[in-house]
Amino acid sequence: MRIDVLTIFPEYLEPLRAALLGKAVDKGLISVDVHDLREFAHDVHRAVDDSPYGGGPGMVMKPQVWGEALDAVCAPDAEGRLPRLVVPTPAGRPFTQAVARELAAEPWLAFACGRYEGIDQRVVDDAATRMVVDEVSIGDYVLVGGEVAVLVVVEAVARLLPGVLGNPASAEQDSFSDGLLEGPSYTRPELWRGLAVPDVLRSGNHAAIARWRRDQALERTFARRPDLLAALPAEQFDKRDRAV
Ligand code: SAM
Numbered sequence: 001m002r003i004d005v006l007t008i009f010p011e012y013l014e015p016l017r018a019a020l021l022g023k024a025v026d027k028g029l030i031s032v033d034v035h036d037l038r039e040f041a042h043d044v045h046r047a048v049d050d051s052p053y054g055g056g057p058g059m060v061m062k063p064q065v066w067g068e069a070l071d072a073v074c075a076p077d078a079e080g081r082l083p084r085l086v087v088p089t090p091a092g093r094p095f096t097q098a099v100a101r102e103l104a105a106e107p108w109l110a111f112a113c114g115r116y117e118g119i120d121q122r123v124v125d126d127a128a129t130r131m132v133v134d135e136v137s138i139g140d141y142v143l144v145g146g147e148v149a150v151l152v153v154v155e156a157v158a159r160l161l162p163g164v165l166g167n168p169a170s171a172e173q174d175s176f177s178d179g180l181l182e183g184p185s186y187t188r189p190e191l192w193r194g195l196a197v198p199d200v201l202r203s204g205n206h207a208a209i210a211r212w213r214r215d216q217a218l219e220r221t222f223a224r225r226p227d228l229l230a231a232l233p234a235e236q237f238d239k240r241d242r243a244v
């Protein structure tokens with residue numbers, strides 16, 4: 001997968017080259033190019049923002065700078081393809097595991113990091129005339145800029161790509177893959193500070209362990225995220241699911 005990021009703070013995206021993502025880059029599974037938006041600002045101060053029409057606090061990112069930057073970074077590749085453009089904003093559709101799976105199927109993603117009060121809306125409207133544009137929110141809170149949101153999205157997407165995780169089964173068993181939160185996990189020792197690992201996990205009985213894990217996932221989801229449970233279609237419950 002090819003990933004391009006446009007930002008006024010390229011250094012904020014350094015973690016894209018660390019740990020698991022760094023390994024994925026080294027293995028050639030993803031390519032990451034971070035572009036400095038100011039390269040596309042031509043006035044003496046390299047300004048990327050201006051005051052908002054209609055008044056009000058804060059500044060808005062200028063359409064001319066973003067337009068030129070997106071024309072350059074999102075130019076058609078050798079096969080004439082364009083990226084899917086992801087624009088983080090609190091006003092976007094919620095970023096979920098399902099959206100991560102959707103984005104993981106794309107060969108090329110470009111990200112536009114907003115700052116200040118955000119990007120002039122015409123930038124998104126113009127880009128949408130030639131490529132798929134996704135305005136996404138990583139949660140109901142407001143960050144200072146889109147860079148952290150990009151790190152979140154790229155990490156969630158990249159770990160779904162074949163070869164990125166050491167064991168692909170990990171992603172299949174994670175929270176949200178079956179619509180539920182994952183239950184608790186344990187490792188050695190059996191007893192720690194007077195707290196024991198549940199007997200069933202040491203029983204070697206794989207059917208009983210699978211059943212226990214399913215029950216724990218149901219109970220945890222009911223307690224912490226009843227909205228997820230309510231959204232699960234009836235056919236996703238097996239007949240031995242306890243009434244939680
Ligand atoms: N005025 C905007 C509003 O109220 O919706 C908030 C702008 S915020 C201070 C600046 C930038 O941070 C946004 O353009 C976006 O790129 C990013 N951002 C902030 N919160 C976000 C969130 N929850 N999800 C995704 N991006 C976010």
